[in-house]
Amino acid sequence: MQKTIKQGLSLLCICIIAKQGFSQYYFRDDKHYSNDVVIEAGVAIGVMNSFTDLGGRSGQGKGFLKDLTMKTTRPSAGFYAAAIYREWLAVRLEATFGTVHGYDSILQNVAASTQGRYERNLSFKSPVRDVQLALELHPLFLKYYEENKAPFWSPYLVAGIGLFNFNPQAQLNGKWYDLQPLRTEGQGFAEYPGKKQYKRTQVNVPLGIGLRYEIKTNLFIRAELVHRILFTDYLDDVSGTYIDPAAFYNHLPAEQAAIAEQLANRSMMLENGYRPGPGEQRGNPKDNDSYFTFQLKLGYTIPGQKRKGVGR
Template sequence: MKKICLIASLITVFALSSASVNAQYYFFDGDYYENPVLYEAGVSVNAMNSLTDLGGKKGIGEKFLKDLNLGYTSISGGIFFSVSYKNAVALRLEGTFGKVSSDDKILAGINDAAKNRFNRNLNFRSNISEVAALVEIHPMYIFVDWPAKETTPPRTSPYLLAGVGYFSFNPQTKIGNRTIDLQPLSTEGQGFAEYPNRPIYKLNQLNIPMGAGVKYELSPLVNLRAEVVYRKLFTDYLDDLSTTYIDPALFDKYLTPQKAANAKILYDRQIVKVAGINGKRGTEKNNDAYFTANLKISVIIGRERIRR
């Protein structure tokens, strides 16, 4: 939370210091002056999906979008506030809220290497809450001085963005009609002395958002945006799956009787028992990720109407 407050403070300082720059520097159109510092507040509707060890497409699991299954895309939403300088660079504070999920059952009927994932028979879902501080770079305004050209700037502006985020997740699955949190069950021996290289993963972590978009000025006071934002994560446990199966007797050693009973049901759900203790459960060499495709609408604050 301290990091989020610091980010918000930096944006405020940037906005206040930039506001002291000369006011109008050219006409936006026949009705509004353009200001060097503009504010923007808006909302977004997003399509959210994830890339994890679960589900995917036929064949051997591959990196990045090659293993993406669109069937588990869900609708998410967000709010944001940004401060821009001469439409070229902007600082944005954004909150995003959604859900990710995947299920090995999506591979039913496939008779290639992916059949092993179907046989593994695992699934998960997790709510996602994220706060991110982002920097936008608009090349068309960085490399072209529109006031000097005495030309009206284009209404469309492609941009790149990157920053740092702080997100929460909580992988879950079901036993019958009961929803079970997976992290407290240490399904792969996280936190057990027998597995010193498997610490209990944290449900609140940093990530690195990065992406690209395009902004369209619908009017002097309204912007529309379309963008895609990918989140680089520092965990392979978004889906509670990463390494190998463990000896189920260890659950009784470290967990309460109720948690141990749930863990024994959920850690190994193979349809046909193939892998045993220390058998392959997931692939730890690649961290998980999630991403969103966003449609945004926002209000522009700071353009001044020309007095006639």
């Protein structure tokens, strides 16, 4: 992964420092030529949401868009730089920052249909930081346009590879606790050899669509939706089964073990008689978690050469 990102950075740097003598030119507008490769840099602001074991909508848990609830949407922001070849193909390096959030209590009004998900009563939040190296394909610019005939709008596709960091947390008595060190499902405990500790920095696969609009020469606005496919089910620290609380005290300091016991099983906080025991289902390990962003981006491209005798 690190090698891939380094290669992408190298490609981006080569595009930035490439001498104009090695490029052909075409008319960007009535005042400028443009290189074959131009550099666009910009900032992004928008929202982030996730699909995890917690929260969702009525029923057993349908997965993906059928389980989407907008109540857990949170702000996101970022910045990017792209090397764009002849307007149709781009290599982009981008960083994104946001927070994902989920809680079973959102299901209170449909509790009768959730088959114990509401009664499970778990919740989490996690800051998310990701960096991605992606390709953009702009289909409308696969054809040649005469001067001043190119469209201002450009729909495009995005696909790449990313690296993200997350840190699921839960609240107890007004204080937030990092969940991974508490090993709430017995990850890494000798009593549960099949449960491995998860890493908080992992690879993802971003896939998305966007729309780019030329406000004026060298200034662009974008609207973009990008979904991240993950290879972990622990974005929310929930995946498998409940464990025997005694295991916490076998492996963690007593104070930490007491916190882990309370955050691993929170059903007792509801007066409904639901008390899952060791080995009962806590999450669904068959479906990995994921998250997505919808963002507006403002980008600026480095001006091309001025055409002789035209403009200032």
